[in-house]
Amino acid sequence: MGSTTDGTPVSPRGVVDLRGVDGPGFTVRYPAGAVVVVSGLPGAGKSTLLRRWSAAGAVAVVDPRAVHEACEAVMPAWLPYAVYRPWARLRHGLLLRNSVRRGGPLLVHDCGSRAWMRRRLARGAGRRGRELHVVLLDVGAAAALDGQRARGRYASARVFARHxxxxxxxxxxxxxxxxxxxxxxxxxxxxxxxxxxxxxxxxGRGL
Incomplete structure (x- = not known):
């Protein structure tokens, strides 16, 4: 189901392409307990969209940036992030696994460039009768780099190129x-x- 220009709610199934479609705001509806992965290049606007969506209701969000900052807060200022990156990634992986197991709707911040990550999340969700859905912010490299400049936080050239x-x-x-x-x-x-x-x-529609 798609929304064109009238603000009709969107209940995605299969591929729904709304790129370039202007109009009023609309609501995106998913099944109860869905795991929704918001994907896109660094700077594409994933965090902005997640903040908007999570502020509107009690929806859990798993964001690797929050784990990064939590680890950074307990480490000496002189210690480079590269040294404790494996620990941060382990913590993020455990948080993600436990959040999927806990049940309830879940929003996940992930660049989406790794098919194995989507498959892993889908398996974890499927074992609990839940569906995996993807939101792909397909804004292009130039717009994503502009987004990084606007937020004042940059992904390395190597990481950006990989994604x-x-x-x-x-x-x-x-x-x-x-x-x-x-x-x-x-x-x-x-x-x-x-x-x-x-x-x-x-x-349900009444939520």
């Missing part, structure tokens, strides 16, 4: 009509439609 290759591969598969079997839906948004996706709801 760019992975997400280009995913976008090309979607453009060909290839299925993404681990995801019940992929909602493709760009800078225009991203700002229109104002609210996320889980479960």
């Amino acid at each position: 760019l290759v992975g997400l280009a591969r995913l976008s090309a598969a979607l453009d060909r009509g290839d299925p993404i079997p681990e995801a019940a839906s992929v909602l493709r948004l760009d800078a225009v439609s991203r700002s229109r996706a104002t609210v996320v709801r889980f479960g």
Whole structure:
């Protein structure tokens, strides 16, 4: 189901491409207990969208940046992040696993360039009768770099290039009509439609 220009709620199933579609704000609806992965290049607006969606209701969010900052807060200021990065990644992985096991709707911040991560999340969710859904912020490299400059936080050129290759591969598969079997839906948004996706709801229409 898609929304064009009238603000009708969107209940994604399969691939729903709203890139370049302007109009009023709309609500995105998912099944109760869905695990929704918000993906895109560093600077694409994932954190902004997650803050907007989580502020509108009691939805748990797993964001690796929060884990990074929590680890940073207890480490000496002189210690480079690269030294304790493995510990931060382990903590993030455990938090993600436990959040999926706990049940209830879940929003996950992830660049989305790693198919193995989506498959792992889908398996964990599926064992509990839950669906995995993907929101892909397909804004392009130039807009993502502008986003990094605006927030004053930059991904390294190596990390950015790695995610760019992975997400280009995913976008090309979607453009060909290839299925993404681990995801019940992929909602493709760009800078225009991203700002229109104002609210996320889980479960029945009355929620």
